[in-house]
Amino acid sequence: MTTTADDLVTLVRGFNPKTNEASIRAAYAYGERMHEGQFRHSGEPYFTHPVAVAAILASQQLDDATIITALLHDTIEDTPASYAEVQEKFGKEVAELVDGVTKLTNLQLNSSETKQAENFRKLFMAMSKDLRVILVKLSDRLHNMRTIKAMRPEKQAQKARETMDIYAPLAGRMGMQWMREELEDLAFRVLNSEARHSIMRRFIMLQKETGDVISRITTDMRKELAKAGMEAEVFGRAKKPYSIWRKMEEKEQSFSRLSDIYGFRVITDSEEDCYRALGAIHRRWRAVPGRFKDYISQPKTNGYRSIHTTVSGRDGKRVEVQIRTRQMHDVAETGVAAHWSYRDGVRSKNPFAVDPVKWIAQLTEQFNGEDDHEDFLEAVKLEMYTDKVFCFTPKGEVIKLPRGATPIDFAYAIHTRIGSACVGAKIDGLRVPLWTRVKNGQSVEIITAEGQTPQATWLDIATTGKAKTAIRRSLREVDRARFIKLGRELARSAFEHVGKRATDKVLATAARALRVGGVDNLLEQLGSSNRTGREVVSAVYPELGLVTGEEVDRKRAVIGLEPGQSFDRASCCEPLPGERIVGITFRGKGVTLHAIDCDRLSDYEEQPDRWLDLRWHDGSHPAVYGATLELTVANDRGVLGRICTLIGEAGANIADLNFVERKQDFFRVLVHVELRDAAQLHSLMLTLEAENDVAAINRYRNVHAVGDSVAAGGHLP
Structure with a gap:
């Protein structure tokens, strides 16, 4: 059923009574007129797609400009509409957002690695200008994945892989976990439908055998919280098929051996009640060691706050429990998008919503130093696709690192100078090898020495983009000095072999003739085997190079x-x-x-x-x-x-x-x-x-x- 302009306005008015209805209706009418005569692969009028995208963004309680952009996001690319016309009718803010979405749409993100790295650079540039551009693009991709069956099988596979590799992890990194899970599951349905059907069948069999586990546990939790004198919402759900399949692959376990396939959320009135609820749950059920995370005291960079714990009952079945306040829950649902959320006609003043400008600046800062496309792409994926651990310096300062990070990453997270001079590390007071994986809550002390320089083996030890970038840069500088030294000796030998001397003037002449930008660059190329001594001799004395x-x-x-x-x-x-x-x-x-x-x-x-x-x-x-x-x-x-x-x-x-x-x-x-x-x-x-x-x-x-x-x-x- 097609969402009408009235339906969309009613949806927006539900969270923003002060919405500019006239602008939304005008955008609806304009988009419908521009897309007239265009149809989707399913045979539906094309404009049903922009309307569906606008409805997805409205469900996240976003501002009018974002919703209007959704209605118009394909007009500049696919219709006679122009940037100037959109700006004249709907203002510069909307025109720039629509133009930004158009540019993202034109990026071929499934191309070769070198091209893909450059596309990621453009992607982050667009995000840094206005993060709402990527919110519209993510919602656009979500609706396309929901309706993907109308596409050709090979096109479905291409879009699903692109979604799994890029858009789903990006949604997760932005804190929009619900969208990440749905995108992953929709892509999983295309890429491995047989595995997904198998998991769904096993779920149905499990429910027949055990009954409604979610309802029983939810009721038990509510009773325990009531005993502790707390009012809290409790709701549970089975994890998505892709999430279960990934656990089966990672742990190399069959479905029957998986335990934590159910998740529960407890929404409290205050931060204090979060910790009281945690105590009540741990008194009733046994906590699983090593499965506790406190993201309230140590929030994620995208603003996410919650307490995570895993408990097991008498039957040994494990369930994951997330405990948070209502405001924390709003950020957990919408992530960085919470910055633009409206409630009762005004911008929501959620204290946990992060500043998107600062967030994207943090994400992109370290990538700016990467000259190599492959290195840049590696750094992007390392930062986007990993969870975090929280460690402490000896002075008690918190350092956030990706899961699997080592003391090398810790050292570079403090300062590049500390990382480069690292010769050893202590974790909780004990000396450990540099390849040791740090864990949540550990205290890490870095031992440095004057004159130490990064080693090539550190590239295999480091996991963060920042550390790898700094190590590569230092190694390039060391290699350059070594290659220049070697190149000078090779040049001397090459010229002496033909009865000439490799004077500074001769080398400068060769550098100019070969257009390499200076003597040092020439010697570096010679020393690194990118150029032969014969080529250098021939540049100055062509007859002797034959x-x-x-x-x-x-x-x-x-x-x-x-x-x-x-x-x-x-x-x-x-x-x-x-x-x-x-x-x-x-x-x-x-x-x-x-x-x-x-x-x-x-x-x-x-x-x-x-x-x-x-x-x-x-x-x-x-x-x-x-x-x-x-x-x-x-x-x-x-x-x-x-x-x-x-x-x-x-x-x-x-x-x-x-x-x-x-x-x-x-x-x-x-x-x-x-x-x-x-x-x-x-x-x-x-x-x-x-x-x-x-x-x-x-x-x-x-x-x-x-x-x-x-x-x-x-x-x-």
């Missing part, structure tokens, strides 16, 4: 060696023709070739006189250069034979094969193959990766290897 097309011979495979110098390939990195290489000289042993990114090169950083800038001859090489592959493959009959066949068909030879781990379903194996060059290795890995029985494939490099490989060595006469 190479001849002589036929490749094993004994002449490497260019840059002196007559009479022999060479070996390092067994730690096994460099292949086509890869950037560096030579390290050994007295009496010739030169050892290392890949430019080999970790063992750090052993020679303080010995620049031993470095040689070398390169492989262009052209075709014989298949005699060894490389090791690490494969995780299914432990099924014939799998290993097929893999050996694929390697042979790729023109490679298996020199050795070694099992490093055997399990019932999978095993890991190291395969040493002989190849022509890096291009053949890449092609072989792609071929093996496409095999269904290959779960993972990596190039194995033994950084602990001692000595050097001589299988593909050579000697220059």
Whole structure:
């Protein structure tokens, strides 16, 4: 049944008697006229959709401007209406909101990661300007998901995945838990309908076996609270199918073994009564250890306040109980949207509603430092999709962190300087490893040392976007200095090899010719293997950078060696023709070739006189250069034979094969193959990766290897 203008006005007047009825009716009429002749996939007039979105926002008791925006949110994009016309008829505030929703609609949030990261940036920019834009967009998505069955199956799957990945977590982060749960369940119905139906059937069977559990527990709770002399509302519900399915997946338990599938809420008159109610419930039912959270004394950043506890009865069944006041409940239902809520014709003065400008500023502050798209996207998801824990500094200050955070995250949450200088931590007075997961209520003390710098391994330990951003930034600075130093030595060697000197003026000339923005940038590119010494020489002396097309011979495979110098390939990195290489000289042993990114090169950083800038001859090489592959493959009959066949068909030879781990379903194996060059290795890995029985494939490099490989060595006469 279509909601009429009268119906919508009546709905709004119910919470805002001072609403501007004329503006809402005018927007209704204008939107209906603009969308005339347009229809949805279901065959209904298209305007039924904007009206439904407006009704969803009205149910959240939002202001007139937001409801009018909902009625008009598709006009600028899909009808002859323009920004100027909307502004003239309904004011600049509404026009900007409609334009903001239009821009969000045009973001393709299901595209590649790089594009998706940029879209998230735009999303946060739009949110920071006026959060009501995203409230309209969320309601728009909710109605589209409610009516998704009219779409093609492939379109349903795309919208459902986008909803599960982006819109549902965003609604939850904004405190709109009811919307998150409904969006998740609607998406779950599309993405895994069989699992959802199975859970629903089990629910029905459970109700037949146990009766109306919710009614019995609700009645018992009301009696206990009445005994304690309190007036409170109590209501319960079964958790949504997706929430139950997620618990089954996380805990790896069957439905029959899940206990806390029911949730109950107690709404009291005052904060004091919240704690009295908690005491009454714990006296009657046994509290489950580790399942208590006090979000009243430690609110979430979106304003959420409530006491959470889980209790179990005589039959061992667990139920979750949330205890809060009416004002806390209003914020819990609408989250950040509570800032715009109206009651009795005036803006609701809910003391627990957060300032949306401050909230979005907190959320986006740390993302501004991320230059890398993938890093930014990771930081967004880390911050949006996690719950919080609350820890204390030794002085009693509260630090909020995502669940699963470590002392590294704690240190960076205090200050970047503290995080970078961290060398250890104490939790509740005891020394712990930096990878320890902090828990609610723990006291964390960070131990620092002058001269300490972030370690690359910290990226695997840290969980917050802020910590990861700061660590990456510091590592980039350290790497830059190291690459510049290495690049200077490689440049010196490259120019000396052609009888020239790598003076500052020569390097500046090369930097200008290559347009890299300065000598340091040029040296960094050279040291990080993004540019070769030959390219730098050619930029200044083009005639000296030319190479001849002589036929490749094993004994002449490497260019840059002196007559009479022999060479070996390092067994730690096994460099292949086509890869950037560096030579390290050994007295009496010739030169050892290392890949430019080999970790063992750090052993020679303080010995620049031993470095040689070398390169492989262009052209075709014989298949005699060894490389090791690490494969995780299914432990099924014939799998290993097929893999050996694929390697042979790729023109490679298996020199050795070694099992490093055997399990019932999978095993890991190291395969040493002989190849022509890096291009053949890449092609072989792609071929093996496409095999269904290959779960993972990596190039194995033994950084602990001692000595050097001589299988593909050579000697220059």
